Amino acid sequence: MLDKKHRLNIADEQLDGCTLCGNLCGTDRRAGGISICGAGPTAEVSHVEIHHGEEPPLSGTNGCGNIFFHNCSLSCVYCQNWQISIEDAVAKQSYTASQLADEMLRLQEAGVHTLGLVAPTSHIPTLVPALYRARGMGLYIPVVYNSGGFDTVSGLRLLDGLIDIYLPDMKYGTDEVAQVYSGVVDYVATNRLAVEEMLRQVGPLTLDREGIARRGLLIRHLILPGGMADTIDVISWIARYMPREVPLSLMSQYAPKYQAAEGFFPEIERKLTQGEYDYYLAVADELGLTNIYSQDLESALVYAPDFTREHPFETR
Ligand code: SF4
16 A cells, blocks of 8 residues: 555646546646546535435435535536536535545534545545545544546555545446447446455445444446446446445436436436336346345436535425
8 A cells, every 4th residue: 555655646646647537638737738527736626515315324314424526537418416517507616635624524523424525536636635634633434435437546546545435336338338428438447447446445335333334335326218328237247246245226316417308318318117127126136236225216306406506405
């Protein structure tokens, strides 16, 4: 494992030529280069909220304190957070490492069970010093790295020992659909290597006696209508290469949003049916994946945030 001094240096050097995500664009972010994700030299935060809609071991009764970052490295045409992760529908704020550490401690003081870093990949250069600082100032709750799973192994190694829980998406089973729906190449290999590295660092998810997550890997997969995410390939890979103890959150909450609601992708311009969801649950079970978090289909309503409202996740 890297020592603190080297880790801080290497994280900071990413600003001179960034390779933190699978886009590997190499942008000199410090010099004002235009990166694919739009990230510059400082972390940009779009929203901070205590969220009760994560998987039960993450939210518990007190919620997960989520910090939503701007500059996602994926451009998903159906992104439910598109107002803040891709477009500038609400004002974003630049954070220094010390401001980010203060925000983490504020959320902990509010009583949340876990601290969630949402779409954090491009902001690792600020997150590494922020996490060291926050830990030094008393941050003790588990830190959750909630990413689209398009992280490079070299980027993730900068977080080894600083992150308690990895919550990556495994969005697609083939590169073709990743290119069409998220605008990236080489998603599948990048994603699988990232998940293997996450497992190496933290192992499968473990819970405390109250059922709250303490440490480990929890994989998410959002099922697209018509099997368009190549879900069978994703589930089959997990069944073959991940230990049985690693839970899979099989999400049914898809609803057409952003560009997917504008007629450009008619094949995914509908919600999932109960029959489709039951089919994929049965496939997972048949492949031996019994550690599954499932959802009600109505969750499409609950998890459709509107970030122009004061409380984006409250249903009207
Ligand atoms: S995180 Fe952003 S700047 Fe870094 S490689 Fe990916 S797209 Fe480029």
